[in-house]
Amino acid sequence: MIQVSAVFRTAPALTPEVAAKIVDLASQYDASMLLEYQGKRLQADSLISVLAMNLYEGVQVGIVADGAQAQEAAEAMKALLESA
Helix, strand or coil: CEEEEEECCCCCECCHHHHHHHHHHHHCCCCEEEEEECCEEEECCCHHHHHHCCCECCCEEEEEEECCCHHHHHHHHHHHHHCC
8 A cells, every 4th residue: 555645736726627637547557546635535536536525726635545556556646636
């Protein structure tokens, strides 16, 4: 299991388009991914779960990945969340 954290910088606030990119990325790896925000752990491959997070620029997001490609998946998600 891999745990990393990222600062959300992809957009001023989470949009459906950004949420779709997060879900798409999570689905590309042989790993299960959870995103942690405000004490909740939600599935990164679920559009409804990601949209429910209500992320905005500057917040800290935890990434938990488990599986054969956990390290790669966590690093890719961190890069996506921190891309400006």
